[in-house]
Amino acid sequence: xxxxxxxxxLVDLMRPSIGFAALRLLEAAGCEVVVPAGQxxxxxxxxxxxxxxxxxxxxxxxxxxxxxxxxxxxxxxxCAGMIRVHYPALFANDPVELEFIKKLSGRTYELxxxxxxxxxIKNIPGRYSGTLTYHxxxxxxxxxxxxxxxRALLAKMPGVTLxxxxxxxxxxxxxxxFSVKFGDISTRMADKKCAHxxxxxxxxxxxxxxxxxxxIEGRLRRNGDMQTRVLHIAEVLAGEYGENAWK
Amino acid sequence: MEVTAMHFRRKATEKLNDAxxxxxxxxxxxxxxxxxxxxxxxxxxxxxxxxxAADIRERAVGHLDSYLLRFEREATARGAxxxxxxxxxxxxxxxxxxxxxxxxxxxxxxxxxVTEECGLNDYLASVGVEVLETDLGEYILQLAxxxxxxxxxxxxxxxxxxxxxxxxxxHRRPRNTQITEMCREAREVLRPGFLSADMGISGANFIIAxxxxxxxxxNEGNGRLTTTLPRVHVAxxxxxxxxxxxxxxxxxxxxxxxxxxxxxxxxxxxxxxxTRGKDDPDGPEHFHIILLDNGRSRLLGxxxxxxxxxxxxxxxxxxxPVYQNIGGHAYGWxxxxxxxxxxxxxxxxxxxAIDLPNASTFCGECAVVCPVKIPLPDLMRHLRRRQVxxxxxxxxxxxxxxxxxxxAQHPAVYALFTRAAARLLHRLGGKKKSLRYLPGASxxxxxxxxxxxxxxxxxxxxxxxxxx
Numbered sequence: 134x135x136x137x138x139x140x141x142x143l144v145d146l147m148r149p150s151i152g153f154a155a156l157r158l159l160e161a162a163g164c165e166v167v168v169p170a171g172q173x174x175x176x177x178x179x180x181x182x183x184x185x186x187x188x189x190x191x192x193x194x195x196x197x198x199x200x201x202x203x204x205x206x207x208x209x210x211x212c213a214g215m216i217r218v219h220y221p222a223l224f225a226n227d228p229v230e231l232e233f234i235k236k237l238s239g240r241t242y243e244l245x246x247x248x249x250x251x252x253x254i255k256n257i258p259g260r261y262s263g264t265l266t267y268h269x270x271x272x273x274x275x276x277x278x279x280x281x282x283x284r285a286l287l288a289k290m291p292g293v294t295l296x297x298x299x300x301x302x303x304x305x306x307x308x309x310x311f312s313v314k315f316g317d318i319s320t321r322m323a324d325k326k327c328a329h330x331x332x333x334x335x336x337x338x339x340x341x342x343x344x345x346x347x348x349i350e351g352r353l354r355r356n357g358d359m360q361t362r363v364l365h366i367a368e369v370l371a372g373e374y375g376e377n378a379w380k
Numbered sequence: 381m382e383v384t385a386m387h388f389r390r391k392a393t394e395k396l397n398d399a400x401x402x403x404x405x406x407x408x409x410x411x412x413x414x415x416x417x418x419x420x421x422x423x424x425x426x427x428x429x430x431x432x433a434a435d436i437r438e439r440a441v442g443h444l445d446s447y448l449l450r451f452e453r454e455a456t457a458r459g460a461x462x463x464x465x466x467x468x469x470x471x472x473x474x475x476x477x478x479x480x481x482x483x484x485x486x487x488x489x490x491x492x493x494v495t496e497e498c499g500l501n502d503y504l505a506s507v508g509v510e511v512l513e514t515d516l517g518e519y520i521l522q523l524a525x526x527x528x529x530x531x532x533x534x535x536x537x538x539x540x541x542x543x544x545x546x547x548x549x550x551h552r553r554p555r556n557t558q559i560t561e562m563c564r565e566a567r568e569v570l571r572p573g574f575l576s577a578d579m580g581i582s583g584a585n586f587i588i589a590x591x592x593x594x595x596x597x598x599n600e601g602n603g604r605l606t607t608t609l610p611r612v613h614v615a616x617x618x619x620x621x622x623x624x625x626x627x628x629x630x631x632x633x634x635x636x637x638x639x640x641x642x643x644x645x646x647x648x649x650x651x652x653x654x655t656r657g658k659d660d661p662d663g664p665e666h667f668h669i670i671l672l673d674n675g676r677s678r679l680l681g682x683x684x685x686x687x688x689x690x691x692x693x694x695x696x697x698x699x700x701p702v703y704q705n706i707g708g709h710a711y712g713w714x715x716x717x718x719x720x721x722x723x724x725x726x727x728x729x730x731x732x733a734i735d736l737p738n739a740s741t742f743c744g745e746c747a748v749v750c751p752v753k754i755p756l757p758d759l760m761r762h763l764r765r766r767q768v769x770x771x772x773x774x775x776x777x778x779x780x781x782x783x784x785x786x787x788a789q790h791p792a793v794y795a796l797f798t799r800a801a802a803r804l805l806h807r808l809g810g811k812k813k814s815l816r817y818l819p820g821a822s823x824x825x826x827x828x829x830x831x832x833x834x835x836x837x838x839x840x841x842x843x844x845x846x847x848x
Contacts, residue, residue, distance in 0.1 A: 308741025320827030
């Protein structure tokens with residue numbers, strides 16, 4: 134099965150290790166993985182800022198690049214949700230394009246959802262020992278139903294203890310451009326999330342979306358917490374962290 | 381009511397730093413979020429009821445004209461007088477005309493957000509009619525000269541202590557902080573008001589086309605006194621509140637209190653039909669129903685039409701992490717939270733509420749909890765799109781977005797751009813791998829560090845790996 138990895142623009146720029154971790158996991162699950170070279174952004178920033186024309190152009194560009202793939206997988210519920218749920222909405226009034234869009238958007242998955250429900254991965258390559266707490270990112274949770282999948286995967290890792298935080302499904306305050314436009318509100322939301330994380334006593338907080346992770350890490354560090362690690366679920370599952378990921 | 385939605389950003393920051401408010405907002409979780417979850421868990425067929433509720437509301441809104449005319453016919457046949465108000469000036473004028481016709485000097489009111497929309501209390505006061513709010517929350521706000529901050533729990537922003545201070549000052553009685561005692565005190569003050577009022581004004585949770593009835597749900601009993609004791613009853617509500625049948629209303633009632641306060645049913649559900657009959661022991665001699673449009677019909681046939689399904693339960697705001705942190709006043713008009721972020725721009729103009737559709741992370745919880753399945757984030761996104769079309773967004777934002785989407789459509793340029801950004805930010809981040817200040821993103825860095833990129837983009841590293 135030919136799987137196209139959509140790395141996402143945030144991972145490409147900010148934390149490539151997550152992309153390599155996703156790659157490793159998909160390969161470990163027996164997929165033939167391709168990473169289309171021209172990929173950039175799914176168009177969500179434009180879409181959510183009211184620029185549908187830009188979002189439509191990027192949707193067609195992305196799906197064109199992945200058109201030879203059986204599946205599109207992204208290490209992000211937000212970007213996968215954009216492609217799976219919102220692309221068809223963007224072309225609702227365009228029956229010709231819609232046909233093409235739906236064919237691929239319906240085969241787009243968030244990474245953990247894909248690993249659990251499509252390829253049914255058996256062996257998790259990563260090793261981790263310690264206590265983790267998991268934050269449910271909004272789009273993955275509410276648009277794609279990603280909640281049990283990451284937990285099921287973590288449960289396969291013998292060294293991992295999951296300590297659930299209070300209100301793990303409450304938004305961390307990121308919200309894309311919201312985090313800059315309404316910085317004060319966003320920071321307060323992040324603050325509450327950080328408090329719930331700290332209360333668990335976990336050594337690391339894990340989530341499936343880099344946007345949330347940057348927001349949470351930014352607030353933890355500003356509050357003086359230099360200890361709690363902030364990790365993407367792919368990094369934990371693949372055992373690829375930070376700079377070691379591509380060496 | 382005065383619109384101050386343009387000051388959302390400044391007011392939101394003020395509210396974040398208001399210690400009393402922050403304390404008061406902690407109630408939301410247990411009183412509304414947890415209790416809703418418990419109440420809905422009791423329903424074995426919640427999903428089916430929710431589907432049915434959404435269908436009923438969609439059907440009513442989709443055939444608004446015919447159900448409203450049916451309502452008018454049935455209500456008129458039972459002795460009520462139905463008035464149509466195109467805007468708030470119409471509604472206020474109609475109330476005053478009715479008051480004058482019946483020689484009314486004193487009015488008691490039960491809770492009504494539509495009359496907040498109209499600014500009715502101030503208008504009545506300006507023409508010399510005395511108004512007493514009888515819903516406990518609204519009464520407290522009348523004493524405090526404040527607008528409501530929540531559509532179901534208007535005074536949720538105040539602590540018990542603040543209310544005790546207010547009662548002590550206004551009632552000139554010894555300070556009391558026992559809730560039951562405070563309620564008793566309010567009841568004692570309000571009771572003579574009911575007995576001396578010439579007219580009662582209520583809202584309506586639903587109006588029922590097949591019987592011409594007005595249905596209201598309350599918990600305090602003041603609604604019944606307001607609508608049955610005075611000789612004149614005026615019900616004011618929005619045209620979208622119509623439902624076809626009593627059966628439909630009962631379906632909606634299975635979700636409304638559960639979604640609003642976590643009650644399986646409110647203490648009182650009043651179905652008010654026609655005027656006092658010959659053998660009735662109580663009820664008004666005159667029953668006027670004012671149906672207000674004020675922008676609602678403009679939404680019909682547009683992408684915002686689903687908003688007219690709203691049954692005003694408040695679940696969207698109770699569950700909104702933005703509302704939970706800033707409360708309702710920052711939204712700057714009658715309707716706060718996600719539903720207000722759609723209704724306020726729709727009713728008072730997109731240009732007068734620029735921030736509201738943007739003041740959401742699109743976390744989606746509002747749509748999840750909405751009992752009539754209003755896709756609130758989609759509606760807010762639609763308003764954002766209209767802002768762009770009408771050039772209401774700041775030029776800097778438009779320029780940044782345009783640059784971003786142009787670059788994203790040109791992979792080679794994009795690769796160069798991100799390569800440079802990854803290196804520059806990595807270098808700036810230094811050993812700490814984060815920035816405490818980033819020009820152009822001060823909204824972020826004011827409260828959070830900005831983790832910096834690890835130096836090279838995935839694209840570069842992947843190409844290098846493939847080449848080796």
